[in-house]
Amino acid sequence: MAAASDVFSSTNRGSQGRDDDLGDFFDKLDLHEEEFDDVVVEEEAPEMLEGIRWVALARVQTTKNFIQSAFYKDMRAAWNCSQVVRFWPIGPNLFVVQVYCLGDWDRIMEQGPWLFLNMEVLLVPYDGFTNAEEVPILYMPI
Structure with missing residues (x-):
């Protein structure tokens, strides 16, 4: 897995393609659905x-x-x-x-x-x- 500093380094494509870079970064985190079972998001408090x-x-x-x-x-x-x-x-x-x-x-x-x-x-x-x-x-x- 690439280090976070590699993903966000200044040699990256700048603001263009940042969505792709973030997507790749989150894909590399290897998170699964069951890890979000405890997360509750309320629309309004x-x-x-x-x-x-x-x-x-x-x-x-x-x-x-x-x-x-x-x-x-x-x-x-x-x-x-x-x-x-x-x-x-x-x-x-x-x-x-x-x-x-x-x-x-x-x-x-x-x-x-x-x-x-x-x-x-x-x-x-x-x-x-x-x-x-x-x-x-x-x-x-x-």
């Missing part, structure tokens, strides 16, 4: 998905500095949610917001527009996995 339910990105449209705790307090008061609302700052004027019931989610996402110190607060649903800087936050429902 329900407990992980439960932890990211009703999560949004919030951005305050300003270049000015402001006190984050004042933002949290004002938004909690404006939204008047029945359950706890959690905030995590992840960038300048960018926050992850999580609520814990569907009624609160509908309220913050659809009953705006929301303002903080007369500046718009834009909200978009967030999956919790995507890089927050890459999520487009472009509009506010009015």
Whole structure:
């Protein structure tokens, strides 16, 4: 059997033919079906998905500095949610917001527009996995 360093050496065909090289490599491993009996692959981890339910990105449209705790307090008061609302700052004027019931989610996402110190607060649903800087936050429902 060829060493792994031989299969992935710089003298290989580069990125072209890499699939063939990997296929050859896995063929040389000589794995059998019964060796995978203990392997369980789940499509979705329900407990992980439960932890990211009703999560949004919030951005305050300003270049000015402001006190984050004042933002949290004002938004909690404006939204008047029945359950706890959690905030995590992840960038300048960018926050992850999580609520814990569907009624609160509908309220913050659809009953705006929301303002903080007369500046718009834009909200978009967030999956919790995507890089927050890459999520487009472009509009506010009015």
